[in-house]
Structures are given as C-alpha cells and as structure tokens.
Amino acid sequence: MGRRPCCERKGLKKGPWGPEEDEILINYINKHGHGSWRSLPKLAGLRRCGKSCRLRWTNYLRPDIKRGPFTLDEEKLVIQLHAILGNRWAAIASQLPGRTDNEIKNLWNTHLKKRLLCMGVDPLTHEPFTSGGPTTRPRSSPATRHMAQWESARLEAEARLSKESLFFNSPPTSVKPDPDFFLRLWNSEVGESFRKLNGEAKADCRSPISQASSSTKCGSVSGVSIDVGPIAAGSSTPKSSRTEDPIMFDASFSSSSNESEDSSDTALQLLLDFPINNDMSFLEDVDTYATPPQC
DNA sequence: AAGATGCACAACCGCATTGTG
DNA sequence: ACACAATGCGGTTGTGCATCT
Numbered sequence: 001m002g003r004r005p006c007c008e009r010k011g012l013k014k015g016p017w018g019p020e021e022d023e024i025l026i027n028y029i030n031k032h033g034h035g036s037w038r039s040l041p042k043l044a045g046l047r048r049c050g051k052s053c054r055l056r057w058t059n060y061l062r063p064d065i066k067r068g069p070f071t072l073d074e075e076k077l078v079i080q081l082h083a084i085l086g087n088r089w090a091a092i093a094s095q096l097p098g099r100t101d102n103e104i105k106n107l108w109n110t111h112l113k114k115r116l117l118c119m120g121v122d123p124l125t126h127e128p129f130t131s132g133g134p135t136t137r138p139r140s141s142p143a144t145r146h147m148a149q150w151e152s153a154r155l156e157a158e159a160r161l162s163k164e165s166l167f168f169n170s171p172p173t174s175v176k177p178d179p180d181f182f183l184r185l186w187n188s189e190v191g192e193s194f195r196k197l198n199g200e201a202k203a204d205c206r207s208p209i210s211q212a213s214s215s216t217k218c219g220s221v222s223g224v225s226i227d228v229g230p231i232a233a234g235s236s237t238p239k240s241s242r243t244e245d246p247i248m249f250d251a252s253f254s255s256s257s258n259e260s261e262d263s264s265d266t267a268l269q270l271l272l273d274f275p276i277n278n279d280m281s282f283l284e285d286v287d288t289y290a291t292p293p294q295c
Numbered sequence: 296a297a298g299a300t301g302c303a304c305a306a307c308c309g310c311a312t313t314g315t316g
Numbered sequence: 317a318c319a320c321a322a323t324g325c326g327g328t329t330g331t332g333c334a335t336c337t
Contacts, residue, residue: 016305016331038322054323055306090325101325106304
C-alpha cells in the first residue's frame with residue numbers, strides 16, 4: 001500500500017522561503033510551539049507542507065542555530081566524528097551545539113571532503129590513499145590493530161576518567177566510573193564503529209574487555225566510514241541505527257539516569273581525544289576552508 | 296559586457312523508524 | 317499484532333551568487 005504523501009500537494013508552495021513566511025512560522029512557534037507539524041501550516045496560515053515547515057525551523061529558524069563559518073575546532077570535530085560515525089550527520093550534529101545535520105553535511109560535501117582528498121586522505125576511510133588511489137581499500141590493517149587501539153584508548157580513558165572523577169564532589173550523585181562503562185561503550189555503536197573504523201569487519205565482535213559478554217550483537221554491520229552501516233545492535237537494515245542517534249551516547253550506554261548522560265559526553269571526548277589516525281595537522285595549515293590546500 | 300561554469304547552501308524527496316489506536 | 321500517521325534522517329537536487337573565459 002503506497003504511502004500517502006505527507007501533505008496535500010495542490011496549492012502548497014515550494015522552493016525558497018520568504019521573510020514573511022519565516023516571520024509567520026517563527027511567530028506561530030514562539031506562541032504555540034510547533035505541536036503537530038502536519039497541522040502547523042494550516043493553523044499558522046502557511047501554504048507549506050508540515051515537513052517543509054519542520055525543515056525550515058530546524059535547519060534555519062531555530063533560535064539556537066549558530067550561523068556563520070565553522071571554526072577550526074568544529075571542523076576537526078566533524079572530521080573526527082565522521083571517522084567514527086560515518087555519514088550519520090544527525091549524530092554528528094548532536095555533538096556540535098547550534099549546528100544542524102544539513103549544515104554539517106554541506107560542510108563535509110563541499111569543503112572537508114575535498115580537503116581530505118587534496119591531502120591524500122580518503123574521506124571514506126580516513127586513511128591515506130595507497131598508490132591505487134581513492135577507490136582502493138587502504139592497505140589491510142589487522143583487526144588486532146583495532147583491538148590494540150581500542151585497548152589503548154580504553155586504558156587511557158579509564159585513567160583519565162578516574163582522575164577526573166576525583167574532581168567530582170557531592171558524593172551521593174557524583175559520577176563515579178561504572179565498572180561496566182567501557183563494556184557498554186564497547187557494545188554501543190561507538191564501540192562498534194570503532195571496531196569497524198578501517199573497514200576491518202571482524203566476525204567476533206566481542207569486547208576485548210569481556211570476552212564473556214554474550215550480549216554483543218554483531219549484526220550485519222558494515223564499515224562505518226564506507227557504508228555508514230547499521231551500528232545499533234540487532235539491526236538488519238542500513239538505516240536502522242538511527243533509532244539511537246539523537247542521544248546515542250546516552251541511550252546506548254545505560255538503562256537510565258543522568259550518570260549515563262554525563263559519562264557519555266566524557267566518553268565521546270575521550271574517544272575523540274584518542275589519536276587514531278586522525279592527523280589533523282593539515283587543518284592547522286589553513287585558516288579557513290576558503291583557502292584550500294595546495295591542490 | 297555577457298554567457299558559461301563552478302560553488303555553496305537551502306530545500307526537497309523518499310525511506311526508515313517510532314508512536315498510537 | 318497490525319495498520320497507519322507522524323517524524324527523523326540521509327541523499328539528492330535546485331537556486332542564487334561568484335568567478336572565469
């Protein structure tokens with residue numbers, strides 16, 4: 001049974017939004033909230049479909065949108081996150097306050113990808129090109145290398161986390177390192193992604209921490225940077241991993257509580273801080289993407 | 296000066312997932 | 317359990333502007 005269109009097409013405006021439309025939408029949402037996007041246009045008096053209104057709001061009109069060029073730090077973060085998460089723009093955007101998935105997607109497609117290419121780095125794999133060129137898979141790096149990387153990251157992170165935990169006061173609610181934290185992290189999509197970072201899918205996706213863990217579901221995961229494959233456990237379709245995206249680090253690690261939220265941010269940072277193969281030095285050479293590197 | 300081309304970004308489309316009755 | 321509506325997401329396209337010839 002075919003899906004009905006999200007809105008009735010006839011009479012609805014398409015294309016760029018005008019300032020009056022923006023104003024109407026902003027005023028309406030400020031007054032009433034967006035409520036049901038589907039009914040919003042009618043209620044607000046806009047001749048747009050709800051989807052278009054939602055997109056306009058989330059990508060452009062939202063008050064917390066940070067406009068303007070990306071900073072160097074933001075670009076680095078996007079590249080690092082892309083290495084981990086692949087083309088999961090919403091997940092990446094969730095780690096960059098004020099930036100939208102669309103904006104990041106555009107940044108990647110128009111600037112960062114090219115810059116990586118110019119630097120001889122495959123934007124898909126984040127590996128340096130071999131002589132075979134972009135389409136050639138990077139020289140095979142053993143899966144054990146990932147394990148070693150992960151283990152190093154884990155150890156370093158663990159050390160830092162425990163160090164950081166000393167700074168947390170208020171004992172009853174303080175964030176104390178959960179002994180299973182890294183196990184959960186490993187079993188989360190972040191860990192999954194990490195394992196697949198170089199496309200080195202391995203049959204055994206058990207945690208290096210706990211080989212006994214039986215909860216890990218390998219699924220039909222494809223390489224993060226290549227296929228942007230499913231990462232969530234138990235997924236069987238390429239896009240199913242989205243379910244955990246928006247608060248992926250929160251939702252994936254623990255059943256509940258603020259603790260997971262706090263520690264998830266830390267975990268992300270720890271992962272990002274770990275120098276996998278993200279030599280970002282080339283970014284330092286250019287002030288902005290307006291001045292592309294030598295190519 | 297005018298047309299061609301390239302680039303950046305906003306917006307759209309279609310599919311997947313989630314929520315609800 | 318199922319069907320359907322609503323929403324979210326990623327890929328793609330369209331449009332306007334800048335630069336080149």
